[in-house]
Amino acid sequence: MAKKEKLETKSSTLIVIGMIVVAIIIIFFAVNPFRSSAQDKQIIRVAHNQSAEHPTHTGMIAFEEYIEEELGDRYDVQLFPSELLGTQTNMVQLTQTGAIDVTVASNSILETFNPQFQIFNLPYLFEDPEVYHAVMNDPEIINPIFEGTEESGFATVAWLDAGTRNFYAQPGPIEEPADLEGLKIRVQQSPTNVRMMDLLGGSATPMGFGDVYTSIQSGIIDGAENNELSLTENGHGDIVKYYSYTLHQMIPDEVIVSTALFDQLPEEDAAIFEKGFEVMEDTQHEAWAVKVEEAKDQAENEMGVSFNYPDTGPFKEAVMPLHDEILEANPSFQKTYDQIQEKAAEVSEEANENEEN
Numbered sequence: 001m002a003k004k005e006k007l008e009t010k011s012s013t014l015i016v017i018g019m020i021v022v023a024i025i026i027i028f029f030a031v032n033p034f035r036s037s038a039q040d041k042q043i044i045r046v047a048h049n050q051s052a053e054h055p056t057h058t059g060m061i062a063f064e065e066y067i068e069e070e071l072g073d074r075y076d077v078q079l080f081p082s083e084l085l086g087t088q089t090n091m092v093q094l095t096q097t098g099a100i101d102v103t104v105a106s107n108s109i110l111e112t113f114n115p116q117f118q119i120f121n122l123p124y125l126f127e128d129p130e131v132y133h134a135v136m137n138d139p140e141i142i143n144p145i146f147e148g149t150e151e152s153g154f155a156t157v158a159w160l161d162a163g164t165r166n167f168y169a170q171p172g173p174i175e176e177p178a179d180l181e182g183l184k185i186r187v188q189q190s191p192t193n194v195r196m197m198d199l200l201g202g203s204a205t206p207m208g209f210g211d212v213y214t215s216i217q218s219g220i221i222d223g224a225e226n227n228e229l230s231l232t233e234n235g236h237g238d239i240v241k242y243y244s245y246t247l248h249q250m251i252p253d254e255v256i257v258s259t260a261l262f263d264q265l266p267e268e269d270a271a272i273f274e275k276g277f278e279v280m281e282d283t284q285h286e287a288w289a290v291k292v293e294e295a296k297d298q299a300e301n302e303m304g305v306s307f308n309y310p311d312t313g314p315f316k317e318a319v320m321p322l323h324d325e326i327l328e329a330n331p332s333f334q335k336t337y338d339q340i341q342e343k344a345a346e347v348s349e350e351a352n353e354n355e356e357n
């Protein structure tokens with residue numbers, strides 16, 4: 001074969017090979033089974049510290065379904081329950097950096113990120129769950145606090161029900177503050193909660209939620225304080241058999257969203273996300289009401305936990321100085337504090353009217 005002919009054959013072979021390679025690349029990207037369609041979508045990471053059976057997770061599933069129904073071509077909502085992405089404190093920090101988009105954090109630990117949250121951590125702030133719900137559902141009271149968190153790197157978009165907090169300790173039922181003396185009681189990592197325990201006479205042991213089970217089991221602590229779902233969903237009722245209705249706090253969980261996400265969401269999408277948070281909140285509240293009743297029944301009848309109902313008066317009296325301490329240190333809280341008292345009066349007036357009719 002002449003030299004020129006040889007060169008021509010070689011270059012046409014290269015062209016064919018080149019075309020085949022391009023075709024393979026195109027086909028590969030079009031049909032590659034390992035390439036999830038989610039790659040084209042923005043992943044929205046939603047994290048919390050409860051189990052996948054907890055009402056909070058039920059709320060998250062409702063959010064995922066709503067967003068994916070409305071905007072599923074562009075967003076892939078992924079849920080990470082059970083502290084998979086860290087403790088609540090870690091998750092809040094990751095939300096501030098934008099590594100997590102949405103997280104649920106107890107109002108207790110949020111006070112270390114933004115002092116305004118302190119107000120809802122005060123013991124015996126709410127008379128009963130009706131007042132607590134009426135306050136949390138009143139935008140005039142909560143919006144100034146929720147809207148003030150942007151400077152901390154997140155927006156607060158919803159509140160989730162976490163019921164009432166009560167003591168449970170293995171040595172025995174707590175009937176009066178004196179029963180807490182000498183007991184090591186786990187509290188959330190919040191200065192307000194540590195101070196509350198000091199005033200009640202117990203020894204406050206702050207730690208993350210995920211460490212409580214083994215700490216009780218190994219005797220590092222004598223007990224804790226939380227709602228009834230911690231007995232069932234977190235298994236604390238397997239090792240602690242006394243649960244005392246001191247009703248000392250009603251602390252909401254807050255849903256926070258990274259400002260990094262909100263800043264880049266197109267306006268129409270942001271409106272749909274806002275609606276998604278409402279769906280999440282409503283679903284969680286409904287699921288909570290059902291699940292808390294089931295938890296009481298299960299703890300008492302299947303786990304052998306006994307409940308007692310102490311006179312809450314002496315507990316309240318012991319911790320009331322904390323209200324003054326917090327208000328004196330933060331005079332700007334007074335307005336919210338007064339609004340809460342007014343709301344309490346309204347709720348009891350309505351209840352009285354209903355009783356009369």
Ligand code: GCU
Nearest residue numbers: 088105106162188209226253
């Ligand atoms: C409740 C609350 C959680 C919180 C936990 C705790 O379960 O819903 O958000 O982490 O108490 O005591 O740490």
